[in-house]
Amino acid sequence: MNPVLVAFAAALAVAIPALATAWAQSRIGPAISASMAEKPELSTTAILLVAIPETMVILGFVVAVVILVRT
Amino acid sequence: MIIEMSKLRILGPRERLEDVLRVLQDLSLLHLSPPEAVPLAHPELSPGQERESRHLRDALANVEQALSALAVPENGSAVPGAATPTDLARWARLAWRTRRETDRLAAQGAALEEEKALIMKYQHFFSAFRALLESESRWPNAQAYHVLLRGREAGNLPQLRASLAAVIGEEFQLFSQPLPTGELAVLIVVSAQAAGRVERLLAEARVQEIPVPEAYGGKSLTAAIPRMLERLGTIPREVEAIRQRRQALARAHGAELRRARAALHDRLQSLAALPLSGVTTRAFVLEGWVPARARRDLERGLHGSFGDDVVVSEIAKEEWESEQAPVVLANPRLFRPFETVVSLMPLPRYGSIDPTPFVAVFFPAFFGLMVGDVGYGLILAALGLVLHARSKPGTTLRNVSEIIGPCAMFSIIAGFLFGELFGDLGQHWLGLRPLLFDRAEALVPFLLLAVAIGAVHVVLGLILGVVSARRHPRQALGRGVSAAMVVLVIVGLLAAIGVLPRGFFTPIVIALLVGFPALIVLEGLVAPIEFLATLGNILSYARIMALGVASVMMAVVANKMVGAIGSVTVGILFALLFHLVNFAIAAFTPTIHALRLHYVEFFGKFFSPGGVRYQPFGHWTRVNARPRVPPTPRHPRQAA
Numbered sequence: 001m002n003p004v005l006v007a008f009a010a011a012l013a014v015a016i017p018a019l020a021t022a023w024a025q026s027r028i029g030p031a032i033s034a035s036m037a038e039k040p041e042l043s044t045t046a047i048l049l050v051a052i053p054e055t056m057v058i059l060g061f062v063v064a065v066v067i068l069v070r071t
Numbered sequence: 072m073i074i075e076m077s078k079l080r081i082l083g084p085r086e087r088l089e090d091v092l093r094v095l096q097d098l099s100l101l102h103l104s105p106p107e108a109v110p111l112a113h114p115e116l117s118p119g120q121e122r123e124s125r126h127l128r129d130a131l132a133n134v135e136q137a138l139s140a141l142a143v144p145e146n147g148s149a150v151p152g153a154a155t156p157t158d159l160a161r162w163a164r165l166a167w168r169t170r171r172e173t174d175r176l177a178a179q180g181a182a183l184e185e186e187k188a189l190i191m192k193y194q195h196f197f198s199a200f201r202a203l204l205e206s207e208s209r210w211p212n213a214q215a216y217h218v219l220l221r222g223r224e225a226g227n228l229p230q231l232r233a234s235l236a237a238v239i240g241e242e243f244q245l246f247s248q249p250l251p252t253g254e255l256a257v258l259i260v261v262s263a264q265a266a267g268r269v270e271r272l273l274a275e276a277r278v279q280e281i282p283v284p285e286a287y288g289g290k291s292l293t294a295a296i297p298r299m300l301e302r303l304g305t306i307p308r309e310v311e312a313i314r315q316r317r318q319a320l321a322r323a324h325g326a327e328l329r330r331a332r333a334a335l336h337d338r339l340q341s342l343a344a345l346p347l348s349g350v351t352t353r354a355f356v357l358e359g360w361v362p363a364r365a366r367r368d369l370e371r372g373l374h375g376s377f378g379d380d381v382v383v384s385e386i387a388k389e390e391w392e393s394e395q396a397p398v399v400l401a402n403p404r405l406f407r408p409f410e411t412v413v414s415l416m417p418l419p420r421y422g423s424i425d426p427t428p429f430v431a432v433f434f435p436a437f438f439g440l441m442v443g444d445v446g447y448g449l450i451l452a453a454l455g456l457v458l459h460a461r462s463k464p465g466t467t468l469r470n471v472s473e474i475i476g477p478c479a480m481f482s483i484i485a486g487f488l489f490g491e492l493f494g495d496l497g498q499h500w501l502g503l504r505p506l507l508f509d510r511a512e513a514l515v516p517f518l519l520l521a522v523a524i525g526a527v528h529v530v531l532g533l534i535l536g537v538v539s540a541r542r543h544p545r546q547a548l549g550r551g552v553s554a555a556m557v558v559l560v561i562v563g564l565l566a567a568i569g570v571l572p573r574g575f576f577t578p579i580v581i582a583l584l585v586g587f588p589a590l591i592v593l594e595g596l597v598a599p600i601e602f603l604a605t606l607g608n609i610l611s612y613a614r615i616m617a618l619g620v621a622s623v624m625m626a627v628v629a630n631k632m633v634g635a636i637g638s639v640t641v642g643i644l645f646a647l648l649f650h651l652v653n654f655a656i657a658a659f660t661p662t663i664h665a666l667r668l669h670y671v672e673f674f675g676k677f678f679s680p681g682g683v684r685y686q687p688f689g690h691w692t693r694v695n696a697r698p699r700v701p702p703t704p705r706h707p708r709q710a711a
Contacts, residue, residue, distance in 0.1 A: 044415040044670070051667040058614040065514045065620075 010064040017060030024053035073425045074401045075363040076685075078391050080106070080356060081373065083381035088114075088355040091373070091381055092344050092688075096337065098372045099689025101359040102397045106349040114350050116342060124342050126163065131335045133166035134328050140173035141317055143325040154334035162331035169324050173317070180313050186286075187306045190299050193281075214266040216273065217281040218257040224278075225255040231276070238272050239265040336691030344688055358386070360397050360685070393422035398682035406431040408473035416670060418682035424539050426669075426678060431477075433528060433673070434665050439481025440521070441618045441661035443510060444626065445503075446493035447654055448482030455479055489619075493650060494626025510623045518616045525612025525672070526561050529605060530554055532676030539677045549593035550676075556586045557605055608672040614664050625653040 032046040079101070083091055095101050116124060154162075220228065228247055235243050243261040250256055261269050273280060287295040287302070349356040361369050370383045398418050400410050402425070409431040419425055442448065455475030462468035490498060490505030497503035508516050533554035540547040559579050566575035590598040629649035633642040 047415075047663055047666055048670055051663050052671070054664070055611055055614070058617040059610070061617045061621075062518060062613045065518065069515055 006067060010067045013064040013067060014057065014060045017056040021053045021057040024056075025050060028053065072401060072428070073419065073421060073423070073682075074399050076360045076396045076399075076421065077363045077366045078358065078360050078386040078388075078396070079366065079369065080358050080384050080386055081381060082354060082356055082384070083377065085350055085353055085355050087377060087380060088345075088348060088350070089341075091355070091357065091377065092341055092348075094373060094376045095357075095369075096341055096344075096689055098369055099687050100361045100365050100369045100372075101357070101688055102361070102685050103344055103347045103357065103359040103688045104395070105347050106356045106358045114345055114348060116345060120342055120345075124339065127159065127335050127339050127342075130159075130163035130166050131332065131339065133170040134162070134332045134335060137166055137169040137173050138325070138328050138332065140177060141169075141321040141325060141328075143321050143329060154338065158334065159338060162327070162334065165324060165327060166331060169320060169328065172320060176313050176316055180310065183306050183310055183313075187303065190303050190306075193296075193299060213260045214263055214269070216259040216261070216269065218259060218273070218278050219281055220255040220257060220278070222253065225249075225253075228255065228257065231257070231278070234272060234276065235259065235261075235269065238268050243269070333691045340688065340691065359688070361687075362399060362685075394420055394681070396421035396683075397685035399685040400425055400427060402427045402431075408470040409434065411467060411470040411474065412666065412669070415666075416674065416678070417680035418684055420679045420682045422542075423679035423682075424535050424677055426535075426674060429531070429535075429673070430669055434474075434669060435477035435481040437524075437615060437665040437668060438478040438661045439483075439485040440524070440615050441664065442478075442482040442622060442657045443485035443489045443619050444491045444493065444622070444657070445483050445486030445497060446491075447657050448479045448486055450654060451475060451482060451658065452479035489623070491623060491626070494623060494630050496626075496630050499630075510619055511627060514616070514620060517619065518613060521612050521615035521619075522609060524615065525609040525668075526557070528612065528668070528673055529609050529676065530557055532673045533557065533605070536677035539679060545593060549590065549598070552586055552590050552593060553598070553602060553605065556583060556590065556602060557609070559583055559586070560606065561609075605676075608675070611672055612668065614668070618660055618664060622653065622657050625656070626650065629653060 028049050032042065032049050036042050036046055081091065081101075220231075228245075232245055235245065239261060242265045243259060246258045246260075248256045259269065287298040347357070349358075366385070373381050373383055398421050400413070400418075402410060406428050409427050412430050412434060413419075413425070413427050439448075442451070452475070455472050455478075458468060458472035458475065462472055486492060486497075487503075488505065488507040489510045490503050491510070492498075492501065492503055495511070510517050533550060536550040537547050537554065540550055559582055562571060563576060563579040563583070565571040566573055566579065587599065590602065594601070629646045632646040632649060633639060635642065
């Protein structure tokens, strides 16, 4: 397969989830910060909520690795 | 682990209730709860006690406020002796006087700060107008206007000059001085007769005149500026005098106020404990929990003080629900710091599983696999040692330092497994070779390792889920089937790719086809979705590989900077900076993701939150410290 297309596919596999993660975190971050201002005990929930969307980009990275390794 | 609790009932003559409560407060072992089994009246506070409670709360508020204002250091170890009503009254008066004094000092300090801020606002004008004011002083009968032209207005100065000339002719002088802020300070000196017309002109042009603060007297800035400058010199001395007065108050009354705080808290707690008892006309009943190991201590303590007047009996476990029992976590010394990680979540319920030992093993392991660098591990260990040396025992900081230790150790071990010391620097300089594989090259093996660890962790969580649901056989069976199916899926996949004999594949598929309906029957229609979510949870451990590879790549890039940038010195500086950034990321991100893997993927399989913290009725300082759990009693023969 054309190596340029493979590289492009791998880049897309990371870039699109990265954008999705960034968008999700940009919404979650301010909301949970505002909640923490009123209830500091929500710090654990904050960590979880901010870390949860990162799964998308991490799995995207794994897919990109698989694309690069398999071709 | 969650230590075993006993529920006790204490019976005695009603007139001894307050004495018994006093002894229980000294023992600090019983977590009180209102008696439920028998319908009893709960004694309410008398009007006198209500009044006392109100006064004590006010006094406590004064003490807290005074201690905070005086910044008296905490000293939570001392337990106060019994305080008499005279002591309490004396402390209430002392607290009121000290608070009034600290409030007065705070108001004085605030006023001085405000005055200083006001003068500082004029700071720029002083320097700008100083030269101009000399011109003002040459016009003894003139009126001076101090004007500030902001931004684009500064360009209108010629227009202002022309307008003034049109209104009052030549009876004025105009001086200007640019400020560092880009504004233009303007001094307009006019004859007294023309003052009215100039004021109208300035008002119509909406030019803002700088007001002279009235406190510094006079209409002229010329007169005010020297006074303001003089005042600026005296304010720090007054602020220092206030600080010294505060220190003197803290020295004189700090220790006394700390004692007062503890005693007031104690008395308020003993008053709050009264309605938690049950009474008849002649007797009282108290109920509560103690750690099973401490039961004898409590019985001995009460018997020593009241003999046979007070009877302690254990309430059978069948009579209380485990959800009501308070929870104390008690783990071996090595695992105890990780209670901090668990305590970020709500406490586990009594009777469920304390995940601390598992966190103590897996958290540093995940962290180490993600960091996986001997160099970063050593720096982390040094950081942990510094934190350990600078923290006090029992504090969160000490616990964090003790968590850093195993994390650093696992990072170093993983560093040797992957052959990394500051990225590939160890390979180039010291000939370090990976014992397992090179993370930067062997991406697929690292991914498989991460997912395999995830499978072990999640299956362990499912097994713990079976154990924690042992009292509900159907739920336990459902979780067991789910765990077995996860294992079957993993074995089936290994058989499909040839790692295990291919002959395993067909029986496993048949077993899964049988297992699915069983799972739906046991756990309901959501079971297949939960099963798929569990498989997703295992894949989530791929983040160990992703973050690990990102970490090593960053370190490799940092090392390449030395050769990539023209000057070697600049290259080394950039490389160090990049390693520093990578270290900061390596310390922070793996922590967050290791926490997430535990809280979401692992705890989700078995953790039952909602436990009530064990808070024995005791002295204020003790109640706020870690609950005291006596050691396991030895066998009578050994004790002898």
